[in-house]
Amino acid sequence: MIYDLQKASMWKRISAFLCDIILFCIVVVGIALLLATVFGIDTQQNKMASLCAQYVDEYGLKDFMTKEELDGAISIAMTQERYDSLTDTQRATFDEASKALGTNEDFLYAYGLVSQFILLTITFSILIAYLILEFAVPLLFKNGQTLGKKIFGVGVMRMDCVKVSPLFLLVRTVLGKYAVETMIPVFVLLSLVLGTASIVTVILLFLLVAAQAGLLLFTHAHTPLHDMLAGTVVVDFASQMIFDSPEELLEYKKKLHAESLESKN
Numbered sequence: 001m002i003y004d005l006q007k008a009s010m011w012k013r014i015s016a017f018l019c020d021i022i023l024f025c026i027v028v029v030g031i032a033l034l035l036a037t038v039f040g041i042d043t044q045q046n047k048m049a050s051l052c053a054q055y056v057d058e059y060g061l062k063d064f065m066t067k068e069e070l071d072g073a074i075s076i077a078m079t080q081e082r083y084d085s086l087t088d089t090q091r092a093t094f095d096e097a098s099k100a101l102g103t104n105e106d107f108l109y110a111y112g113l114v115s116q117f118i119l120l121t122i123t124f125s126i127l128i129a130y131l132i133l134e135f136a137v138p139l140l141f142k143n144g145q146t147l148g149k150k151i152f153g154v155g156v157m158r159m160d161c162v163k164v165s166p167l168f169l170l171v172r173t174v175l176g177k178y179a180v181e182t183m184i185p186v187f188v189l190l191s192l193v194l195g196t197a198s199i200v201t202v203i204l205l206f207l208l209v210a211a212q213a214g215l216l217l218f219t220h221a222h223t224p225l226h227d228m229l230a231g232t233v234v235v236d237f238a239s240q241m242i243f244d245s246p247e248e249l250l251e252y253k254k255k256l257h258a259e260s261l262e263s264k265n
Contacts, residue, residue, distance in 0.1 A: 006240040008154040019148030032125040048074035059097035134173040155237040176226025
């Protein structure tokens with residue numbers, strides 16, 4: 001065991017990260033399915049599909065829309081290429097049906113609920129998964145290790161070689177990993193998909209990626225944002241001395257100082 005910063009090798013950190021991200025995705029999907037059931041997303045989507053089918057029949061869209069475009073559809077839509085291939089009469093009918101569905105109050109209500117539910121499901125699924133895998137599990141192991149870090153022999157400690165406390169771990173997990181590193185990119189990507197993104201959001205994402213890359217490449221311990229914010233560092237668990245408290249660290253330093261004075265005498 002060595003008293004000094006024993007940085008974990010990048011291959012170990014990458015391997016641990018890949019292991020953790022696989023587990024994280026599995027947990028997120030499981031929680032999302034559970035929340036979708038609780039929120040009743042399927043019920044609202046079925047309502048949207050029923051209303052869509054009603055307008056398809058009313059406007060005779062089955063005459064020129066494909067089975068793939070109609071099966072399970074929750075809106076009246078097709079690709080631009082398919083739309084351009086329609087006759088003027090078919091396009092007019094399609095536009096009229098799409099406008100009528102888009103102004104139906106029951107459809108708009110169900111669409112609003114589904115949109116809100118999806119956003120809430122994504123947000124809470126990611127948060128709960130982080131709290132389980134990046135906060136609860138390291139607390140259970142009592143050494144700052146996730147399952148991936150446990151497998152590959154790396155761990156998390158404070159920058160001063162003291163064991164990471166629950167508060168530091170919570171900051172690392174919720175503020176660093178969840179709020180900054182995950183939810184900012186998620187909301188930027190959602191805004192891009194929904195067409196509500198602005199140049200500010202794109203710049204924000206670029207700055208975040210640049211900051212993360214810069215920290216990983218140029219800091220002494222290759223410290224990512226979540227460790228920088230929490231004042232923690234990833235180390236090689238087998239060779240790193242980690243003290244239970246600042247007091248224990250101070251006593252060890254006093255001991256080393258006394259031994260150094262004795263050797264000089």
